[in-house]
Amino acid sequence: MKRNVGDLAVFGGSSAFLQPLHVGRPNVGDRARFFDRVNWALDHQWLTNGGPLAREFEQRVAELAGVRYCVSTCNATVALQLLARAADLSGEVIMPSLTFPATAHAFRWLGLTPVFCDIDPATSCLDPALVEAAITPRTSAIVPVHLWGRPCAVDQFEKVAADHGVQLFYDAAHGLGCTSEGRPVGGFGQAEVFSFHATKVVNAFEGGAVVTDDEELAQRVRAMHNFGFTQGRVCTEAGTNGKMAEASAAMGLTSLDAFEETVHRNEANYDDYQSELAGLAGLKVMRFDRAERNNYHYLIVEVDAAVTGVHRDLLDTVLRAENVVCQRYFSPGCHEMEPYRSERPVTLPHTERLAQKVLALPTGPTVSREDIRRVCDIVRLTLERGHEVTRRADERVPSTVAP
Ligand code: T4K
Structure with missing residues (x-):
């Protein structure tokens, strides 16, 4: 255990971990089962x-999301684009800035204009009241993000969208297996998009x-993800190639097999981080609502x-x-990145404040309780001796970041 600031590797001590400890280690499930599935596809x-594997995967995802239709795709970015095309979106799409840039890029790539709104600091998700105020005659859709798997204010968004006659889609890239008032993420708005x-x-x-309950929308997305072919191989419109390959579906199914176990481990890790970091001044572990189902996949601290x-x-x-390879999810906000910063400058105070503070720490099935204890020892030492750490860091390389 490191007791002094001088023991930190950044100041010349030896690294606490011999191998990198990552955020986002894959949930691969049972390798033998994966190879069986791939062999089956090859055979x-x-x-x-x-x-058949992609179809089975779709069925299982639809069940988990509590919806009737699921179209699997090559990634979530393309899924968002398929949805935008299938729903005939045009003009402006309102979304949060505090998200992975894929949310904005997906729409911008199609020539749509992302309009960024601020978050509600209580939820870190898009603020429905601000969204309502940002709606213009050019707005065709609202795309909130269930950030870090914590569901948005779905009922309020439903009302705003209905009142203004705009479409509502969710970027649910982080939200698989989560619920809002007991209702699974996947069934909100006209459709939602998961990332695998x-x-x-x-x-x-x-x-x-x-994923959606809208049959017509699902059919259109399905056609568009396969060059625009409908059943009977009639090409009805310009589609693209957004299909999921069988090897991916084999991995997806195997990973789904291990989903409950992964969530269980994530939750245990979340509990360990909470208790290790409890009472540490100036640090908050982002909380999940225990009354809901959560996947506990992102372990976010606010410094x-x-x-x-x-x-x-x-x-x-x-x-x-x-x-310890952490990630600054999600910093800076999209509105502070190109091309958005130049094209449409805006100030989003809550987003900017939070984007300066958040850090994703390693979790997932490969992160052990002992790993967490050691990570938290370093976090505690660094924050409890914060002024000394900053001073020593500034003496080495003058800081460009004001504390
Ligand atoms: N909407 C939202 C809200 C999203 O967060 C995302 C994606 C999307 C839409 C778009 O979904 P996709 O089109 O990708 O399906 C990663 C992912 O690439 C990205 O999918 C994800 N969000 C984002 C939050 O994280 P990076 O740039 O941070 O990835 P990278 O390569 O730096 O890896 C992060 C950590 O994961 C590293 O510490 C290493 C570890 N890692 C990564 C890979 C690829 C592994 O351990 N194994 C691996 O195979 O974006």
């Missing part, structure tokens, strides 16, 4: 184009899905530099030197 020589990227709670190497004397970026640097 049957059916590798993609809506094969390697780093997500269920992994299909790369993958995504559009208040005014209290600790250490900026989030310096804590990140300290941890990385120890081989």
Whole structure:
């Protein structure tokens, strides 16, 4: 255990971890089962184009999301784009800035205009009142994000969308297996989009899905993700290739098999982080509502530099030197990135404040209780001696980040 600031690897001590401890280690499930599935696909020589594994995956995702239709895709970014096209979106789409840039890029790539609104600091998700105020005659849709798997204010968004006659879709990239008032994420708005990227709670190497109860929308998305072919191989409109391959579906199914176990481990890790970091001034562990189902997939802490004397970026640097590879999810907000910063400058105070503070710490099935204890020892040492850490860091390289 490190007792002095000088023991930290960033100041010349040895790294606490020999191997990197990552955020976003894949949930791969039972490897033998994965290879069985891939072998089955190879034996049957059916590798993609809506094969049986992709169909089975869709069925299981639809069940988990409590919806009638699921179209699997090659990733969530393309799924968002398929949805935008299938729903004939145009003009402006309102969304949060505090998200992975894929949310905005997906729409911008199609020539739509992302309009960023601020978050409600109580939920870290898009604020429905601000969204309502941002609706213009050019607005065609609202796309809230269930950030870190914590559901948005779904009832309020439903009302805003209905009152203004705009469409409502959710970026549910983080939300698989979560509920809002007992209702599963996946069934809100006209449709929702999941990500099955390697780093997500269920992994299909790369993958995504559009889930919905709207049959017509589902059919259109399905056609569009396969070049515009409807059943009977009639091409009705310009589609793209957004299909999920069978190898991805094999991984997705195997990862789904291990979903409950993964969530269980994530929850135990969340409890361990909570108790290890309890009472540490200037640090908050982002809470999940225990009354709901959560996937506990992102372990987010909020570092208040005014209290600790250490900026989030310096804590990140300290941890990385120890081989703890954290992620600044999601910083900066999209509105502070190109092309949005130049095209449509806005100020979003709550987003900007939170984006300066948040850090994702390692969790997932490969992170042990002992790992967490050691990570938290470093966090505690760094924050409790925050002013000394910042001073020493500034002596080495003058800081560009004000605490
Ligand atoms: N909407 C939202 C709200 C999203 O968060 C995302 C994606 C999307 C939409 C779009 O979904 P997709 O089109 O990707 O399906 C990662 C993921 O690439 C991205 O999917 C995800 N969100 C985002 C939150 O995280 P990066 O740039 O942070 O990934 P990277 O390569 O830096 O890896 C992060 C950590 O994961 C590293 O510490 C290493 C670890 N890792 C990564 C990979 C790829 C592994 O341990 N194994 C791996 O195979 O974006």
